[in-house]
Amino acid sequence: MLKTTTTIVAFIILAFSVFLFFAGHNNPGGGFIGGLMTAAALLLLYVAFDVKTIKRVLPFNYTTMIAVGMLIAAGTGIASMLGGFPFLTQFDKYVTFPILGKVHLTTALPFDLGVYLVVVGVALLSILTIAEDDA
Amino acid sequence: MNNIVILPILLPLIVGVVLLLFAKNLKVQRVISGVTAFALLGLSLYIAHIVYYDGIHTLALGNWQAPFGIVLVADLLAALMVILTSIVGLACLFFAFQTLSEERQKGYFYPFYFFLLTGVNGAFLTGDLFNLFVFFEVMLISSYILIVHGGTKYQLRESLKYVLINIFASGLFIVGVAYIYGVTGTLNMADLSVKVAELEQQGILNVIAILFLIVFGMKGALFPLYFWLPKSYYGPPAAIAALFGGLLTKVGIYAIFRTFTLIFYHDPGFTHNIILFLAGATMFFGVLGAVSQFDFKRILSFHIISQVGYMVMGLGIFTPLAIAGAIYYIAHHIIVKAALFLFAGATQKVTGTTDLKKMGGLLKTHPYLGWLFFIAAISLAGIPPLSGFFSKFALLLAGIQEGRYFIVVVALVVGLLTLFSMMKIFIYAFWGEQKLTDEEAKKRPVGKLLLPIAPLVLLSIALGLAAEPIFQFSLVVAEQILDPSIYINSVLNKE
Numbered sequence: 001m002l003k004t005t006t007t008i009v010a011f012i013i014l015a016f017s018v019f020l021f022f023a024g025h026n027n028p029g030g031g032f033i034g035g036l037m038t039a040a041a042l043l044l045l046y047v048a049f050d051v052k053t054i055k056r057v058l059p060f061n062y063t064t065m066i067a068v069g070m071l072i073a074a075g076t077g078i079a080s081m082l083g084g085f086p087f088l089t090q091f092d093k094y095v096t097f098p099i100l101g102k103v104h105l106t107t108a109l110p111f112d113l114g115v116y117l118v119v120v121g122v123a124l125l126s127i128l129t130i131a132e133d134d135a
Numbered sequence: 136m137n138n139i140v141i142l143p144i145l146l147p148l149i150v151g152v153v154l155l156l157f158a159k160n161l162k163v164q165r166v167i168s169g170v171t172a173f174a175l176l177g178l179s180l181y182i183a184h185i186v187y188y189d190g191i192h193t194l195a196l197g198n199w200q201a202p203f204g205i206v207l208v209a210d211l212l213a214a215l216m217v218i219l220t221s222i223v224g225l226a227c228l229f230f231a232f233q234t235l236s237e238e239r240q241k242g243y244f245y246p247f248y249f250f251l252l253t254g255v256n257g258a259f260l261t262g263d264l265f266n267l268f269v270f271f272e273v274m275l276i277s278s279y280i281l282i283v284h285g286g287t288k289y290q291l292r293e294s295l296k297y298v299l300i301n302i303f304a305s306g307l308f309i310v311g312v313a314y315i316y317g318v319t320g321t322l323n324m325a326d327l328s329v330k331v332a333e334l335e336q337q338g339i340l341n342v343i344a345i346l347f348l349i350v351f352g353m354k355g356a357l358f359p360l361y362f363w364l365p366k367s368y369y370g371p372p373a374a375i376a377a378l379f380g381g382l383l384t385k386v387g388i389y390a391i392f393r394t395f396t397l398i399f400y401h402d403p404g405f406t407h408n409i410i411l412f413l414a415g416a417t418m419f420f421g422v423l424g425a426v427s428q429f430d431f432k433r434i435l436s437f438h439i440i441s442q443v444g445y446m447v448m449g450l451g452i453f454t455p456l457a458i459a460g461a462i463y464y465i466a467h468h469i470i471v472k473a474a475l476f477l478f479a480g481a482t483q484k485v486t487g488t489t490d491l492k493k494m495g496g497l498l499k500t501h502p503y504l505g506w507l508f509f510i511a512a513i514s515l516a517g518i519p520p521l522s523g524f525f526s527k528f529a530l531l532l533a534g535i536q537e538g539r540y541f542i543v544v545v546a547l548v549v550g551l552l553t554l555f556s557m558m559k560i561f562i563y564a565f566w567g568e569q570k571l572t573d574e575e576a577k578k579r580p581v582g583k584l585l586l587p588i589a590p591l592v593l594l595s596i597a598l599g600l601a602a603e604p605i606f607q608f609s610l611v612v613a614e615q616i617l618d619p620s621i622y623i624n625s626v627l628n629k630e
Contacts, residue, residue, distance in 0.1 A: 067155040074149055087141045088197040 006048035013041035021116055025104070031112035035119025042124060051131060062128070065121035073114025076107050139185070140194040140207045142178055143217050143256040146171065151249035158243055165232055168245045172228045175252070176221040183214040191615075191625040193262065201262070201626050202326035208262035208626055211612040212462065216259040216389055219466055222594070223381040223473045224252050229587040230477050231374035234484060239285050239372070247284075251277035251378070258386050262626055264315070264322045267390065268308050271354070275301050278383060281375045282367060290370040297367040304353040311346040318343065325626035327398050328619050337402055344399035344406050348391065348413075355387025356440050357447065358416035365424065365436040373480020376432065380439050381473035385465060388446050395450060396458075396616045403453055411451030415545045418444030422552045431479045431489040431564065434556050435472070438515065441549055442468050445530060448542060452533050458613035460529030463606060467522040467598055471515050474591035478508045481584045482564060486571065491560060496569030504581045505565040507592050512561055514595045516554035522598035525606060 017037030024030030046054050080089040092106040150171045157163045186192055186209050194207045209217075228248065235244065254274025261267050279301075283294040316322055318339055319330040331340060353360040364384070368376050391410075399406055421440030428434045446468070449461020479489060481504060486494050498505040514521035517528075527550060534543040571579075598605060615621055 063155060063158070067152050070152045071149070074145065074152070078145070081138050081141075086194055086196055086198050087138055087145070090197060 003048050006044055010041045010044050013037060013044065017041060021112065022109075024112060025106060025108065031115030032119055034112075035116040036123060038116070039120050039123035042120075043127060046128070046131075051128065060124075062121040062125040066118050066125065069114045069117025069119075069121060071114070072117065073111050076111045076114070080107070137192045137194050137209075139178075139182060140192050140209045140260060141196075143175065143182065143221075144207075144253055144260060146175060146178065147249040147252040147256065151246045151253065154246040154249065155243070158246070159241060161237065161240060164240070164245045168228060168249065169232075171249070172221070172225040176218075176225055179214070179217040179221045182209055183211075183218055186211055186214045191622065193626055200628070202321050202323035205266050206262040206323065206325075206626055207260045208324075208622070209260055210622060210625075211615050212389075212392070213259045215462070215466065215612060216385070217256055219385075219469045220252065220255050220259070220382060222591075223378060223469055224248075226473060226477065226587040226591050227374045227378040227381075230377065230480065230584070231372075233584055233587075234374055234480055235372060236285075242284065244281075244284060247277045247280045248378075251281060253277075255382055255386055259389060262324050264324060264327065265312055268305070268312060271308065271386070271390075272305060274383070274386065275305070278379065282371050282379070284371065284375065287370070293366045293370045296363055300353065300363045304350055307346065307353075308350045311343060311350055314339075314343050314346065323626070324393070324397055325623040328623055329627075331398055331401055340399065341402055341405055344395070344402075345409070347394050347399070348406070348410065351387045351390045351394070352413065353387075355384045355391060355447075356417075356443055357413050358420055358440075358444075361417065361421065361440045361443075364440060365433055368436040368439070369430075369432050373432075373476055373483065377473045377476035377480065380435065380476045381469045384439055384443055385446075385469055388443060388465065391447065392450055392461075392616065397619050397622060400619070407451050407453050410447055411539065411542060414444045414448035414451050415542050416444075417441065417447065418549045419545055422549045422556070425556045426552050426559075428556075429491050429563075431482060431491060431494075431560060432476070433489075434560060435475050435479060438475075438553065438556070439472060441553065442472070442515075444549070445527065445546065448546065449530055449533070451542075452530075452537050452539060454533050454537060455610060455613045455617055456529055456536065457533035458617060459606065459609035460526055460533060462612050463522075463529060463609045464526035466605075466609075467514070467526050467595065470591050470598070471511055471523065471595050474511045474588050474595065475508075475515065477584075477588045477591070478504070478511065481581050481588065482508075484584060485579050485581055486564075491563035494564040494570060495567040496565070496571070498565040499569055500571060501581050503585055505561075507585065507589060508565070509561060511592050511595060512557035513554070514592075514599065516557050517550050518554075520596075520599050522595045522602070525599065525602040529606065529609075 017034045020029035020037055021031060021034030077088040081087050090106060090108050092104060094102055095105050096102050150167060154164055154167060191208060191210045195201060196205045196207065251274055254270050254277060257270030258267055258274060261270055279294065279298050282297055283290050312322065315327065318336065319327055319334065321327055321330055334340065356364045368379055395406065395410065418441045421437050421444060425434045425437035425441065428437060445464050446461045449457040449464065482494070482497065483489050485497065485501060488494065510521070514523045517523035527546065531543050531546060
């Protein structure tokens with residue numbers, strides 16, 4: 001029962017967390033809350049099944065995830081430096097795509113992606129470290 | 136548009152993150168961190184060079200101009216502190232290479248080392264009060280990890296106290312920021328300076344000033360908020376203790392200097408007299424603690440407290456000469472204190488203890504260690520050819536000129552007691568009966584351990600011999616920070 005419900009609910013939560021992540025520019029949401037929500041969905045999987053099974057399904061190294069997230073966030077700042085602007089200058093542009101229509105692209109999004117990855121990594125790394133601590 | 140200003144913050148951050156990826160590969164970690172530490176030193180010297188010749192450099196992050204965005208400001212004081220940070224960071228890093236056990240080095244030591252440097256450099260370079268808080272937290276969270284790193288029982292117990300006291304201080308910091316935002320409506324330091332000068336609400340501004348003094352005094356170990364320091368700094372290995380002893384309290388002192396020369400100079404009769412009283416009490420009680428101890432590291436920890444008092448005394452007297460003396464003293468203290476903590480580590484490596492009563496006769500078996508320590512010790516106490524003398528002399532001279540005789544007497548007595556306790560270390564550890572047998576002494580050479588320490592001692596001698604140009608430089612720095620309009624104009628672009 002728990003496992004069946006989890007498999008359905010986890011995907012709804014994951015979808016909602018991605019929605020929150022993309023909504024952040026114009027509505028409440030963003031990298032932090034989206035990351036926490038993703039972490040909650042994954043945590044639900046860890047609780048319903050056991051740590052070993054999920055580790056086989058999702059072979060993420062969360063330490064690497066934190067490092068990559070921080071590099072992406074810092075990288076958006078460095079990219080604007082390379083363009084001759086001050087660190088962390090943001091750029092945005094309206095681009096028309098064939099199917100999606102007019103989309104507002106910003107460099108704040110990759111920065112948020114970095115925040116998202118760090119939040120997911122930190123939340124799960126702390127919880128799993130405590131869970132696996134037998135000593 | 137001076138992106139160079141952010142590099143001392145960005146470089147250690149990126150390197151720290153990259154080192155997270157190579158946590159288990161010791162060789163890669165050491166090479167990367169060693170190269171970075173040298174690069175940071177070169178970078179900070181270059182920044183100081185351009186700041187000295189072209190004036191204050193500012194960087195509006197994200198191209199949002201002050202006071203709306205966050206600005207980074209490299210003035211002479213900040214540039215000097217960044218240089219000192221990279222010098223101490225370099226020496227302690229190379230000491231850590233040789234002394235830390237492999238297990239500790241693999242436990243993410245180097246990433247957090249660089250995150251700490253990120254926080255310290257950020258706190259020196261920022262021009263925004265809340266951003267200062269964020270960099271304080273970056274520094275403190277890294278220091279929590281480094282202070283408990285290794286996880287011995289003593290470290291666990293003392294780091295709990297350290298974490299508690301600092302979380303409380305950070306909470307007060309937020310409250311202070313909230314109050315001053317409520318009163319002035321801005322958080323940019325230059326803009327705050329303008330607003331505080333315009334407002335006629337001395338009462339509440341004095342309250343906020345004292346709140347900030349309490350917060351930074353807790354971080355910088357001022358009387359009566361220094362009680363956490365000696366025990367927390369006793370726990371971690373010498374390389375980390377030296378970095379903390381050299382840098383962390385000085386970030387608090389820098390913040391006091393910054394806030395009380397730039398923002399809260401509206402009523403010096405009230406605030407700066409309190410600072411002067413605290414300085415005297417800090418000096419005196421700190422050195423009393425040092426005199427009472429019989430442990431190498433604990434004596435040094437108590438000395439940090441008493442010397443923080445000298446720096447704040449310069450601010451309390453509040454004349455160009457006194458501020459210049461205090462700045463000279465900060466430079467001298469950071470270098471010598473880091474060196475002394477590294478000496479404590481080297482001595483511990485040789486004798487296996489930090490208890491002075493169990494040591495003896497090291498001068499016969501390890502003469503270089505002994506004499507280099509002697510130079511650093513008398514430099515700390517303020518003996519004429521060395522750097523400690525000229526900085527204290529300037530402070531005393533300024534005190535006499537302003538008629539603050541009481542604090543001058545306290546400073547002289549404290550100097551004497553400092554000399555006494557340093558000589559106590561020298562007599563117990565290096566003179567007297569040889570406690571190690573000849574074979575034991577031969578098995579435990581100090582050799583390479585002196586390599587990171589000797590440059591610090593040489594630098595201290597150079598600071599003393601070149602007192603004239605360095606004092607001129609300190610005076611230039613002092614004049615710059617005593618005239619807030621220079622800072623305000625360069626941040627807010629009011630030519």
